[in-house]
Amino acid sequence: MFDSTNPKPKILKWFSGKISMDISIGSCDSEDDYKVQIIDGADGKCTAEFKVEPEHVNRGGFLHGGFTATVVDMVTTYALMSKPCNPGVTVDLHVTYLKAAKEGDTIVVSANTIRAGKKLAFIECVLMQKNDGAIVAKGSQTKFVECM
Numbered sequence: 001m002f003d004s005t006n007p008k009p010k011i012l013k014w015f016s017g018k019i020s021m022d023i024s025i026g027s028c029d030s031e032d033d034y035k036v037q038i039i040d041g042a043d044g045k046c047t048a049e050f051k052v053e054p055e056h057v058n059r060g061g062f063l064h065g066g067f068t069a070t071v072v073d074m075v076t077t078y079a080l081m082s083k084p085c086n087p088g089v090t091v092d093l094h095v096t097y098l099k100a101a102k103e104g105d106t107i108v109v110s111a112n113t114i115r116a117g118k119k120l121a122f123i124e125c126v127l128m129q130k131n132d133g134a135i136v137a138k139g140s141q142t143k144f145v146e147c148m
Contacts, residue, residue: 035050036048036049036050036071036074036075036109037049037050038078041078041079041082042082043082043083044079044080044082044083044112044113044116045079045082045110045111045112045113046075046076046078046079046082046109046110046111047108047109047110047111048071048075048078048108048109048111049106049107049108049109049130050071050106050107050109051104051105051106051107052101052102052103052104052105052106052107053103054103056103057102057103061102061103062100062101062102063100063101063102063105063107063136065095065097068095068097068127068136068137068139069093069095069139071109071127072093072095072109072125072127072137072139072141073090073093073141075109075111075125076111076123076124076125076139076140076141077123077141077143078111079111079112079113079123079125080113080116080121080123080143080145082113083113083116085116085121085145085146086145086146087143087145088121088143088144088145088146089143089144089145090141090142090143091120091142091143091144092140092141092142093139093140093141094139094140094141095137095138095139096137096138096139097136097137098135098136098137098138099129099134099135099136099137100136101127101129101136105129105130105131106129106130106131107127107128107129107130107136108127108128108129108130109125109126109127109128110125110126110128111123111124111125112124112125116145118146119144119145119146120142120143120144120145121142121143121145122140122141122142123140123141123142123143124138124139124140124141125138125139125140126138126139127139
């Protein structure tokens with residue numbers, strides 16, 4: 001039975017509705033640019049994947065660091081939102097780049113909420129090559145939030 005005083009079922013229903021949707025990131029020339037597919041998520045976790053497209057690479061032909069940081073920000077926020085928390089405001093965003101990814105590579109992003117307190121939340125994520133599991137980047141984020 002739905003309890004209107006408990007927002008968790010409503011939040012989880014909203015989040016689960018987003019799992020199969022394409023999330024468009026940034027301002028793009030068309031709706032189909034910069035897509036990240038959310039493939040799983042609940043209870044403080046979110047998994048997404050994307051194929052490195054020409055618009056995702058830098059002059060050297062490798063995954064752009066700014067795009068990687070945006071993905072870290074977005075997917076860690078979705079992980080947090082799968083808990084009874086608002087998206088909050090970023091206090092600290094950290095990305096460590098470990099290996100280059102090139103056009104055509106498929107990247108899997110796994111985010112996990114480490115702790116969501118009354119005012120701060122801590123989330124981490126890993127970006128890996130889908131074909132061999134090699135870690136491309138690691139990220140973490142601290143957010144100012146008001147969890148329910």
